[in-house]
Amino acid sequence: MTSFKTxxxxxxxxxxxxxxxxxxxxxxxxxxxxxxxxxxRILAEMTKRVFCAGFAxxxxxxxxxxxxxxxxxxxxxxxxxxxxxxxxxxxxxxRIVRNGAKIMSVRDNAAFVQEIAKEHGSFGSFLAKWxxxxxxxxxxxxxxxxxxxxxxxxxxxxxxxxxDGFVTSRDVVACLRDAGLDIAEEVKSKGDLAKVQxxxxxxxxxxxxxxTYLSRICAxxxxxxxxx
Numbered sequence: 001m002t003s004f005k006t007x008x009x010x011x012x013x014x015x016x017x018x019x020x021x022x023x024x025x026x027x028x029x030x031x032x033x034x035x036x037x038x039x040x041r042i043l044a045e046m047t048k049r050v051f052c053a054g055f056a057x058x059x060x061x062x063x064x065x066x067x068x069x070x071x072x073x074x075x076x077x078x079x080x081x082x083x084x085x086x087x088x089x090x091x092x093x094x095r096i097v098r099n100g101a102k103i104m105s106v107r108d109n110a111a112f113v114q115e116i117a118k119e120h121g122s123f124g125s126f127l128a129k130w131x132x133x134x135x136x137x138x139x140x141x142x143x144x145x146x147x148x149x150x151x152x153x154x155x156x157x158x159x160x161x162x163x164d165g166f167v168t169s170r171d172v173v174a175c176l177r178d179a180g181l182d183i184a185e186e187v188k189s190k191g192d193l194a195k196v197q198x199x200x201x202x203x204x205x206x207x208x209x210x211x212t213y214l215s216r217i218c219a220x221x222x223x224x225x226x227x228x
Contacts, residue, residue, distance in 0.1 A: 002179035004203040004214065011221035024220060029164035029210050037124030037161060039113050044074040046109045049157045050102050050148045059097070066095030071106055076117075079110040101148070108147035115145070124161075132164040132211045133204070136190075136197045151188070159212070166200050166215035168193070175218040 008021075015021045047067065051060050060067075070093050072078045090096065090103050113123050120126035130138050135158070142157070143150035149157060158165045166172065168187040173196075176183060181199055183192040203214050 001181065001199065001202070004207050004209075004217075007175060007179060007221045008207075008217055011217045015220055021217070021220065025216055026212055027162070029162055029212055031128040031164075034162050035122070035125045035128040037122070037127075039076055039117050039123050040074045042123040042127075042161060043076055043079075043106070043110055043113050044068070044071075045161050046113075046146070046149065046157055047071065047074065047106050049153050049160065050105050050109075051097055051099070052156075053148070053153045055097065063096060066093075070095045074106075074110075076110040076113045079107060080114060082107075105147035109149070112146045127158075127161065127163050130163075133201050134197075135165045135200075135211070136193050138165075139193070164211050166196065166211050166218075168196060169219055171219040171223040172215055174222045178222060 012018050012021045015024060044067075048060060048064070051067075068074070070090060072082075087104065087107060091098055091100055096103070116123045116126050120129070127138075138158070139150070139154045142154040146154075152168070155165065155167045159167055173183065173185065173187055176196060176199060177185070179199075181195055183195050187193055187196055200211055200214055203209075204211060207214070209217075
């Protein structure tokens with residue numbers, strides 16, 4: 001496998017040097033901040049990622065204030081006690097995107113957030129304690145215990161709440177394949193995901209960088225050199 005030093009050098013060359021690349025990096029993962037993340041905000045981000053999946057993100061962002069109001073500002077305890085009439089009413093609520101399966105995922109995920117919070121104090125605390133070296137295990141848990149949180153949706157959820165992980169975007173997968181990892185062009189199987197995890201674990205040990213940084217640098221080292 002290619003050393004990450006080589007991948008970083010490629011990203012620096014493509015983006016205008018080390019300083020220019022550094023400016024493109026996301027915020028560093030903040031585990032203390034994540035541990036203090038409110039359960040309502042975790043559920044809100046779950047909902048946003050679920051509704052954005054397969055849909056124009058700009059539409060969801062534009063309507064987001066309506067989502068907040070319609071879903072009672074994502075307070076898990078309130079949502080889990082709402083009667084069927086409330087959920088049926090959301091199917092006619094023009095403040096949100098009226099997708100029945102995704103609307104019902106909010107109820108299921110409210111219960112999921114409550115369950116995890118009861119076990120660990122809060123969902124944020126649970127995430128903050130989960131090691132980035134086992135993102136595969138965390139994604140599996142999100143998929144099995146949550147609703148519609150599998151695949152890329154789970155990865156994007158973790159990224160947007162600030163958990164330290166990788167995202168198997170098209171460019172990241174291209175970087176991994178170019179580096180010599182034997183995986184498909186789209187990482188969907190558990191076997192391929194395990195290979196990706198092992199490689200990021202190796203690069204984390206090699207560089208001491210966060211998984212979020214490794215993923216971002218990897219993505220910027222290949223593909224179309226788009227303006228950031």
